[in-house]
Amino acid sequence: MKAYEIRQFGVDELVLADRDVPKPDTDEVLVRLYAASINYRDLMVVKGTYNPRMKFPTVPFSDGAGEVIEVGEGVTEWKPGDRVMPIVAQHWYDGSLTEAIRRTSLGSGPHWDGTLREYATFGAASLVRIPDHLSYEEAATLPCAAITAWHALVEAGRLKAGETVLTLGTGGVSVFAVQLAKMSGAKVISTSSSSDKIAKLRELGADEAINYRDVPEWDKAVMELTGGTGVDHVIEVGGAGTLPRSVRAVRFGGHIGMIGALSGAGSFDPVAVFMKNVRVSGIYIGSKRIFEEMNRAVEENKMRPVIDRVFPFAEARDALKYMESGSHFGKIVVRISE
Numbered sequence: 110m111k112a113y114e115i116r117q118f119g120v121d122e123l124v125l126a127d128r129d130v131p132k133p134d135t136d137e138v139l140v141r142l143y144a145a146s147i148n149y150r151d152l153m154v155v156k157g158t159y160n161p162r163m164k165f166p167t168v169p170f171s172d173g174a175g176e177v178i179e180v181g182e183g184v185t186e187w188k189p190g191d192r193v194m195p196i197v198a199q200h201w202y203d204g205s206l207t208e209a210i211r212r213t214s215l216g217s218g219p220h221w222d223g224t225l226r227e228y229a230t231f232g233a234a235s236l237v238r239i240p241d242h243l244s245y246e247e248a249a250t251l252p253c254a255a256i257t258a259w260h261a262l263v264e265a266g267r268l269k270a271g272e273t274v275l276t277l278g279t280g281g282v283s284v285f286a287v288q289l290a291k292m293s294g295a296k297v298i299s300t301s302s303s304s305d306k307i308a309k310l311r312e313l314g315a316d317e318a319i320n321y322r323d324v325p326e327w328d329k330a331v332m333e334l335t336g337g338t339g340v341d342h343v344i345e346v347g348g349a350g351t352l353p354r355s356v357r358a359v360r361f362g363g364h365i366g367m368i369g370a371l372s373g374a375g376s377f378d379p380v381a382v383f384m385k386n387v388r389v390s391g392i393y394i395g396s397k398r399i400f401e402e403m404n405r406a407v408e409e410n411k412m413r414p415v416i417d418r419v420f421p422f423a424e425a426r427d428a429l430k431y432m433e434s435g436s437h438f439g440k441i442v443v444r445i446s447e
């Protein structure tokens with residue numbers, strides 16, 4: 110079988126290698142992967158900025174979808190032909206995250222090879238069923254970005270219909286946040302650097318959109334749009350460079366889901382957080398239980414992920430470069446096989 114391997118850091122250094130098809134252990138399942146999707150983390154992993162001490166060779170990417178081919182003797186919950194997605198943190202079934210659980214995240218080292226390969230074995234308990242209305246390519250977008258958005262909004266944020274959600278930019282997490290927030294009956298204010306992407310945000314249901322290039326003081330615009338109150342929830346993917354404005358744009362007692370660090374360095378004054386009683390939650394993807402709860406909502410609402418572009422398996426490096434360009438809206442997928 111074919112598998113991409115990181116043998117040294119750099120997108121152009123990714124090697125398309127031959128490996129044996131793995132055999133499932135007693136409690137494992139052999140999955141033929143049809144599609145994988147890219148998260149910003151995967152780009153960092155491949156470039157060596159996520160964990161510069163990562164061991165080689167490692168198969169990158171944490172998200173994928175495929176079909177069960179064979180099950181180990183002790184597996185009763187899956188059978189050949191079932192459509193499945195692996196959970197990213199393979200041992201996070203429910204409850205609190207721990208360091209030991211976080212270390213089981215796919216695509217983070219040789220012990221936890223990722224999804225950019227034709228076949229993989231996973232623990233039977235580390236898979237979830239794909240909602241029937243989704244293709245493999247659509248399903249491959251869910252395991253990291255969608256759950257992260259759901260975790261921030263619904264699990265940690267306890268989002269209620271009628272509340273207002275602020276999303277930053279139009280990457281994978283933020284576009285899912287727009288869709289999931291609208292699905293939950295919320296009002297959405299989004300930001301983007303591009304007027305084309307703002308048009309797409311509106312098509313997707315965003316009630317208001319602000320171009321943060323044209324309006325660098327976008328927090329003030331958010332306050333005006335909310336009648337001086339601020340939003341109930343912020344999907345914070347920018348990190349230090351956007352956090353001060355996010356704190357200004359959230360209401361007293363509102364919630365900030367701390368997810369990413371796209372904006373690089375910056376300084377942050379914590380005073381406004383406690384003076385406004387803001388609740389800040391650190392969000393790391395989500396457990397299997399959170400994934401399955403989200404899938405029920407996705408299935409009930411027949412929600413379809415937004416895929417910007419699908420790259421053939423042979424062009425996985427180009428897919429990573431495309432993500433690096435930042436021109437995508439939503440998710441980038443690699444089709445592993447038909």
Ligand SMILES: NC(=O)c1ccc[n+]([C@@H]2O[C@H](COP(=O)([O-])OP(=O)(O)OC[C@H]3O[C@@H](n4cnc5c(N)ncnc54)[C@H](OP(=O)(O)O)[C@@H]3O)[C@@H](O)[C@H]2O)c1
Pocket residue numbers: 147148149150253254257277278279280281282283300301302303306321346347350351367368369370371372392393394395432435436437439
């Ligand atoms: N904590 C977790 O579990 C978790 C899970 C997934 C992702 N993340 C993190 O969340 C972040 C987003 O991930 P992703 O996969 O959605 O990334 P992505 O798809 O690469 O998002 C890229 C988009 O983000 C927007 N952006 C970039 N810099 C920005 C800034 N300074 N202010 C506002 N928007 C900005 C741009 O949108 P426009 O072109 O529209 O401006 C850009 O196209 C990353 O830092 C990632 O590591 C964390």
